[in-house]
Amino acid sequence: MSMGHNDPRSVPRKEDARLLRGQARFLDDIEPPAGTLHAIFLRSPHAHARILGIDASAAHALPGVLVLTAEDFPHLAPLSPDLPLAGFAPVPRPIICTDTVRFVGDLVALILAPDAYIAEDAAELVLVDYDPLPAVVTLEDALADGAAEVHPQAPGNLLFQNRTATEGFDAAFAAAAHVFREDFSASRVATVSLEPRGCLARHDAGLGETTLFSSTQVPHLLRNTISTALGIPESALRVVAPDVGGGFGMKASVYPEELLAVAAARKLNRPIKWVGDRQDDFLASSHARDMRFGVEMAMEADGTLIGFRLDVLANAGAYPGIPFGSSIEAGGGPRTFPGPYRFKHYAFRTRAVATHTTPSGPYRGVAAPVGFMALEGMMDRAAAALGLDRAEIRRRNLLVDADYPFINASGIRYDNGPHHALLARALELSDYRGFATRDTDPDRLRGIGIACITEQTGQGSARYRARGLLRIPGIEAARLKVEPDGSAVLFVSQTTQGQGHLTTFAQMAAESLGIAPEHITVQEGDTALTPYGSGTFASRGVVAGGGAVITAAETIAAKMKRIAGHIMEADPADIILRDGVAEVNGVPGLSISIEEIARAAHAMRPIGMPPGETFGLDTTQHWDQPVSSVSAACHVAEISIQRRTGQIRVERYAITHDCGRMINPMIVDGQTHGAVLQGLGPVLMERLLHDSEGQLMTTTLLDYTLPTMLDMPDIAMDHIETPALDTLGGVKGVAEGGTIGAVPALVNAIAHAMRGYDINIRAIPVRPETLLRAISTKDSR
Amino acid sequence: MTDTQITLTVNGQRHSRRVPTRMLLSDFLRHELRLTGTHIGCGHGVCGACTIEIDGATVRSCLMLAVQAEGAAITTVEGLAGEALHPVQQAFHEHHALQCGYCTPGFLAATIELLRENPDPSEAEIREALHGNLCRCTGYVNIVHAVKRAAELMRA
Numbered sequence: 014m015s016m017g018h019n020d021p022r023s024v025p026r027k028e029d030a031r032l033l034r035g036q037a038r039f040l041d042d043i044e045p046p047a048g049t050l051h052a053i054f055l056r057s058p059h060a061h062a063r064i065l066g067i068d069a070s071a072a073h074a075l076p077g078v079l080v081l082t083a084e085d086f087p088h089l090a091p092l093s094p095d096l097p098l099a100g101f102a103p104v105p106r107p108i109i110c111t112d113t114v115r116f117v118g119d120l121v122a123l124i125l126a127p128d129a130y131i132a133e134d135a136a137e138l139v140l141v142d143y144d145p146l147p148a149v150v151t152l153e154d155a156l157a158d159g160a161a162e163v164h165p166q167a168p169g170n171l172l173f174q175n176r177t178a179t180e181g182f183d184a185a186f187a188a189a190a191h192v193f194r195e196d197f198s199a200s201r202v203a204t205v206s207l208e209p210r211g212c213l214a215r216h217d218a219g220l221g222e223t224t225l226f227s228s229t230q231v232p233h234l235l236r237n238t239i240s241t242a243l244g245i246p247e248s249a250l251r252v253v254a255p256d257v258g259g260g261f262g263m264k265a266s267v268y269p270e271e272l273l274a275v276a277a278a279r280k281l282n283r284p285i286k287w288v289g290d291r292q293d294d295f296l297a298s299s300h301a302r303d304m305r306f307g308v309e310m311a312m313e314a315d316g317t318l319i320g321f322r323l324d325v326l327a328n329a330g331a332y333p334g335i336p337f338g339s340s341i342e343a344g345g346g347p348r349t350f351p352g353p354y355r356f357k358h359y360a361f362r363t364r365a366v367a368t369h370t371t372p373s374g375p376y377r378g379v380a381a382p383v384g385f386m387a388l389e390g391m392m393d394r395a396a397a398a399l400g401l402d403r404a405e406i407r408r409r410n411l412l413v414d415a416d417y418p419f420i421n422a423s424g425i426r427y428d429n430g431p432h433h434a435l436l437a438r439a440l441e442l443s444d445y446r447g448f449a450t451r452d453t454d455p456d457r458l459r460g461i462g463i464a465c466i467t468e469q470t471g472q473g474s475a476r477y478r479a480r481g482l483l484r485i486p487g488i489e490a491a492r493l494k495v496e497p498d499g500s501a502v503l504f505v506s507q508t509t510q511g512q513g514h515l516t517t518f519a520q521m522a523a524e525s526l527g528i529a530p531e532h533i534t535v536q537e538g539d540t541a542l543t544p545y546g547s548g549t550f551a552s553r554g555v556v557a558g559g560g561a562v563i564t565a566a567e568t569i570a571a572k573m574k575r576i577a578g579h580i581m582e583a584d585p586a587d588i589i590l591r592d593g594v595a596e597v598n599g600v601p602g603l604s605i606s607i608e609e610i611a612r613a614a615h616a617m618r619p620i621g622m623p624p625g626e627t628f629g630l631d632t633t634q635h636w637d638q639p640v641s642s643v644s645a646a647c648h649v650a651e652i653s654i655q656r657r658t659g660q661i662r663v664e665r666y667a668i669t670h671d672c673g674r675m676i677n678p679m680i681v682d683g684q685t686h687g688a689v690l691q692g693l694g695p696v697l698m699e700r701l702l703h704d705s706e707g708q709l710m711t712t713t714l715l716d717y718t719l720p721t722m723l724d725m726p727d728i729a730m731d732h733i734e735t736p737a738l739d740t741l742g743g744v745k746g747v748a749e750g751g752t753i754g755a756v757p758a759l760v761n762a763i764a765h766a767m768r769g770y771d772i773n774i775r776a777i778p779v780r781p782e783t784l785l786r787a788i789s790t791k792d793s794r
Numbered sequence: 795m796t797d798t799q800i801t802l803t804v805n806g807q808r809h810s811r812r813v814p815t816r817m818l819l820s821d822f823l824r825h826e827l828r829l830t831g832t833h834i835g836c837g838h839g840v841c842g843a844c845t846i847e848i849d850g851a852t853v854r855s856c857l858m859l860a861v862q863a864e865g866a867a868i869t870t871v872e873g874l875a876g877e878a879l880h881p882v883q884q885a886f887h888e889h890h891a892l893q894c895g896y897c898t899p900g901f902l903a904a905t906i907e908l909l910r911e912n913p914d915p916s917e918a919e920i921r922e923a924l925h926g927n928l929c930r931c932t933g934y935v936n937i938v939h940a941v942k943r944a945a946e947l948m949r950a
């Protein structure tokens with residue numbers, strides 16, 4: 014049971030009531046305006062083919078049906094995400110295919126009908142003549158000599174490559190007492206937000222304005238991209254993210270369907286609505302984590318780390334995603350790898366490889382869950398080789414207080430991090446020492462695994478510039494307005510897909526305003542209402558969005574104090590804002606209400622404003638987080654494997670966690686639980702399977718199995734709050750660490766359970782049949 | 795397309811409509827009656843987001859045609875609360891058992907059915923009863939806690 018629930022900061026969420034009552038407005042809940050055309054996207058059934066012709070005559074014969082192809086959108090330019098930097102192949106992404114399709118699911122035509130059922134009928138009547146071409150599906154296919162090229166601009170199918178080595182690397186490695194090597198790999202997974210993507214575009218020809226409702230994490234980026242691709246001024250576009258049923262990074266990309274819906278709405282002057290189904294989602298929403306990590310680890314004789322050499326590969330799919338580009342996973346892998354350990358020597362080569370598969374994109378933790386499987390897997394291998402306890406080898410290498418501020422081998426700054434305390438407390442919480450006494454059932458093999466991890470959060474503009482991602486501003490903004498009645502509205506440039514921003518940001522603003530969180534309304538997700546910013550991804554919410562909220566709240570609080578000081582003839586520095594009133598420090602009984610201050614600020618009170626003060630209580634503040642903020646955790650997973658079947662069951666699970674000062678521990682715990690689920694699934698079961706031709710075989714929830722309540726354990730959780738020094742309010746980001754920790758902790762626990770058997774656990778998912786083979790080979794001897 | 799006349803009761807209110815025979819019950823509720831609290835997560839009977847109650851038992855509304863509900867009494871998420879939240883809704887709120895809320899209507903329906911049949915379920919019984927509903931946000935941890943709490947509230 015989590016501790017966070019009993020913390021007074023854990024106020025229940027403002028967003029719940031309407032969700033619980035069925036009053037939310039998800040994309041498909043918005044009433045379609047009169048005249049709406051319902052869209053179906055016709056997708057390529059081939060991984061690679063030339064389009065010879067499209068015959069839509071039979072579909073056109075149905076009442077009210079329209080079929081639009083690339084010919085109908087001659088001005089839709091392909092999109093380019095990446096800067097022309099060294100290492101990037103300049104590969105654009107077409108919004109609708111003209112002559113070539115490059116993955117099963119690539120967009121070929123847009124079918125429109127007055128109702129969704131008729132659109133489905135029409136889709137079956139469109140005949141496309143394809144000339145299939147050879148396809149590359151796996152990393153091995155794409156890198157083989159003479160492999161078919163996905164794009165002529167990317168020779169050898171390399172979309173992005175980078176390599177680097179720290180000074181003196183070779184000499185340090187050559188002098189090492191031990192060098193351990195291993196290759197780790199992860200299967201490709203889908204995000205599967207429970208709500209698939211969808212959008213509704215509406216054009217007002219008289220005003221020349223278009224509104225797009227989309228189930229997205231990035232309304233401002235989406236508006237900016239549409240504006241570029243379609244040549245519409247941003248001021249004539251409004252993008253609204255209604256309630257969004259989960260995103261997890263997948264909805265942080267801009268997709269062709271959104272651009273085509275806007276283009277069609279403007280072309281036809283009719284509202285266009287598209288609601289993706291589960292199959293659309295499997296085929297055309299970004300895939301993730303199809304990666305390999307080749308690792309060499311150098312150590313002193315006593316287990317002290319010297320350094321790492323990595324060879325990282327990421328299967329990026331057919332096109333770079335927008336806006337994160339082709340380097341999202343291949344670049345993120347080595348950047349996030351170093352974790353909580355002290356080592357100086359680091360060399361890596363990393364490559365993003367094009368294949369004829371669905372484009373990859375961000376998914377909770379990006380490359381880090383796989384990277385930490387590699388890093389923490391190496392720590393366990395070294396412990397075994399050196400005869401050390403697995404906790405002990407970590408203790409010898411975890412950063413200590415004297416190391417801070419610490420710049421890690423990939424250049425990331427750590428202001429602090431209680432790694433030893435996290436490990437020690439996690440061992441207690443999980444009763445690591447008592448493991449052997451629990452290992453009693455002869456029908457089950459039991460194992461326990463540890464993972465010490467870091468989570469890089471709250472990236473600002475400098476990091477996105479360094480990564481060559483110009484489309485991502487990296488800043489956030491908040492507009493705070495106190496109305497004449499003293500109630501407040503906070504407009505934040507981010508969006509929420511379940512993270513509880515409406516509650517957390519209200520709590521953050523309340524701290525300096527002295528207005529209760531329930532009187533602070535938070536609005537997000539509408540470009541017409543909220544100031545420009547980046548959106549919600551990469552655990553930036555509380556650091557980047559929160560930084561803007563804190564700044565805005567402090568700005569308004571300072572002004573309220575000046576007004577209150579003027580009215581009460583006191584020094585503004587002596588004013589305290591608390592519980593809806595302004596009090597004068599040291600003068601009991603002298604106070605005025607925030608409502609009175611607000612009335613004064615709006616010229617509705619006899620004693621008005623201090624001389625020179627402007628009217629209103631309304632400010633917009635931006636925040637650019639200068640350096641990333643690093644959260645940390647230690648996970649301990651205990652699992653058992655049934656000897657007869659190879660089935661894995663998670664028996665116990667403990668997490669200790671530091672995300673700096675917490676605003677709402679209940680929400681932090683919830684984010685962590687959910688993140689664990691998205692690490693557990695890919696370890697135990699989830700994988701997208703293609704056949705050798707590039708056909709995706711897993712396009713329903715029957716084929717692509719997800720963890721249920723029977724697979725997830727209860728989680729014991731404890732926090733060691735270590736306020737950040739490099740952020741406003743001492744906060745650090747949260748929400749990806751659970752995934753980053755769950756993958757290595759579970760993989761290490763499985764490997765530990767299989768310690769007596771001839772098997773090397775280094776690929777996920779770990780299939781029961783693989784375990785069973787190893788178990789029966791030995792047990793039958 | 796052939797249309798059929800149907801009459802049914804939803805959240806205590808009678809409706810009589812002509813609907814295309816092929817229209818799914820979930821679409822009928824969502825788009826004809828505008829009761830959009832019932833959600834579609836898969837459309838093929840796996841995720842449970844579309845779970846509603848028909849004549850006292852839970853059903854996946856994405857797997858049924860509207861015409862098959864002729865004469866039925868249906869409860870959707872919109873019919874659970876009065877002024878105050880239903881105890882199961884209250885427990886979900888207190889225990890942070892929802893994040894995006896997309897799966898929630900289905901979990902509420904499944905929980906209400908469980909607690910009607912078994913007012914004091916063990917953790918294992920809760921997991922067994924609700925494992926047909928998928929949630930991608932919560933890791934189920936707080937849903938299990940909330941169901942226990944809901945059982946307490948309903949027994950009180």
Ligand code: FES
Nearest residue numbers: 835837839842856
């Ligand atoms: S939508 Fe009906 S079970 Fe998923």
Ligand code: FES
Nearest residue numbers: 893897929930931
């Ligand atoms: S709360 Fe989002 S799917 Fe369950």
